[in-house]
Amino acid sequence: MRLRLHNFYRSSTSTRLRAALNLKGLNYEYLAYALRKGDHRSAEFLAINPAGLVPVLELGDGTALTQSLAIIEWLDETYSEPPLLPEDPAARARVRALAYMVACEIHPLNNLRVLNRLGMQFNAGDDAVAQWFVHWVTATFDPLEAMLADSRETGRFCHGDAPTLADICLYAQVWNNRRFSIPLETWPTIARIFAELDGLQAFRDAAPQNQPDAE
Amino acid sequence: MRLRLHNFYRSSTSTRLRAALNLKGLNYEYLAYALRKGDHRSAEFLAINPAGLVPVLELGDGTALTQSLAIIEWLDETYSEPPLLPEDPAARARVRALAYMVACEIHPLNNLRVLNRLGMQFNAGDDAVAQWFVHWVTATFDPLEAMLADSRETGRFCHGDAPTLADICLYAQVWNNRRFSIPLETWPTIARIFAELDGLQAFRDAAPQNQPDAE
Structure with a gap:
């Protein structure tokens, strides 16, 4: 599946999601938003995430997943190896x-x-x-x-x-x-x-x- | 399983957990902590949760679950009906x-x-x-x-x-x-x-x- 990561290098929630994607061995397109310049407040990005927050993971079908922890749970449910949560x-x-x-x-x-x-x-x-x-x-x-x-x-x-x-x-x-x-x-x-x-x-x-x- | 809920009536995270317990039809012992009086800073409670935060759900075996969202995910994984998350x-x-x-x-x-x-x-x-x-x-x-x-x-x-x-x-x-x-x-x-x-x-x-x- 083609994955597009809307993020910012220094955003802590973006770092989380990059680590999860890397652990799962997934490739993704890196799209950078300079938060200090307000890139995340553009009409184009607000159409993707009305909350105006990075990171967003855009899937091949255009679905935009938001909130880093929700995206990481999705990754873990969709790509089982290696698991990011124990079984018990x-x-x-x-x-x-x-x-x-x-x-x-x-x-x-x-x-x-x-x-x-x-x-x-x-x-x-x-x-x-x-x-x-x-x-x-x-x-x-x-x-x-x-x-x-x-x-x-x-x-x-x-x-x-x-x-x-x-x-x-x-x-x-x-x-x-x-x-x-x-x-x-x-x-x-x-x-x-x-x-x-x-x-x-x-x-x-x-x-x-x-x-x-x-x- | 015997469940003990350490919580406070007005704590929003406590309200979340009570709603989840009620939806699952589970009974629990209600233990109240007056946050404005500092009940949650007592040595006794800090031994249960070092973070000094409510809610805590104590299980019959003494396990103390912390963080409302983690507890609710546990409830949903342990008591399947009704589900609190969709399947897809x-x-x-x-x-x-x-x-x-x-x-x-x-x-x-x-x-x-x-x-x-x-x-x-x-x-x-x-x-x-x-x-x-x-x-x-x-x-x-x-x-x-x-x-x-x-x-x-x-x-x-x-x-x-x-x-x-x-x-x-x-x-x-x-x-x-x-x-x-x-x-x-x-x-x-x-x-x-x-x-x-x-x-x-x-x-x-x-x-x-x-x-x-x-x-």
Whole structure:
């Protein structure tokens, strides 16, 4: 199937989806949207996704899939190997919970439009924005570290010895953190897993700086 | 299986989980946490969920499931009837995307700890907090309304004629909106679907004001 990826190199949700596509061994056409220039607000893109958000995965029949986690679940249901979720329901719940800690508690608070809004509504300068960003990363990475360090289910990766949806979200978030120079050593288990992930070609090829539109 | 629900009547993510449990026809023990009093920061609760967030669903064997969407996916995988996601992968992707628009773009920005943070970091008063809340609801409800109104897949509910994960997230968010008196008529399709949902016993019984800890 022909796949077209509408995305932006530095968007964390785009990084997630690129990693998932790479893990599944799928080729895709790369379409870049410069968010700071407002490419995602064009009439053409809004016709594809009325929410004006990347990433979007466009299928050969013109179907436009939105929301990175929904697209990754679709990929996992459509291309079974390698699986991005374990088989056992309780294990799946653990992996999804770890993924959603990043996807529902950190990223939504720290993406570009939210940081811009802090400036517009509260005159937040660079320092205040950085403080906000670090606050939400810490509020979730602290318990995430504890949950990973304390569980026998944590292996080479977040769950066992194969990468899952949880690793995909974690990997993208750590790259995002680097924009604010957050030292990863504070969370040794997360740091170890990130290093493991960054050693895999599928993840490395999804990293922001390795994209054609990287500045 | 014995199920214990750690939750709070007004927590939107708790409302989601109650609706899912009710739709599946499952009984559960209701354990209330007064978030404004900090019940969720007790050592006892942090031992159950290090993130200090409700809801948590505790299973008979002591397993504590966290993150409402992960728990609902677990419920759907464990108790098949009625399904909360359609069978077709593309339809599942649509339902999940609609759900995540609420769960990843609105709720994370508008929950209690974020509104408190606006006060602490930016001295935001009631008016500024309300403006923030309404801003993020509008930013997503506008495109959500368009996506629901323009799709032939929308039926009596968000997807077809049976309630799904998307309806669960939407229903909980609309109750949350009422705290800031956001008029629902702005989004006629959302308003129609909410009215349909509110006519179902499973949803009505999950609504904040119908819980034992409601003030």
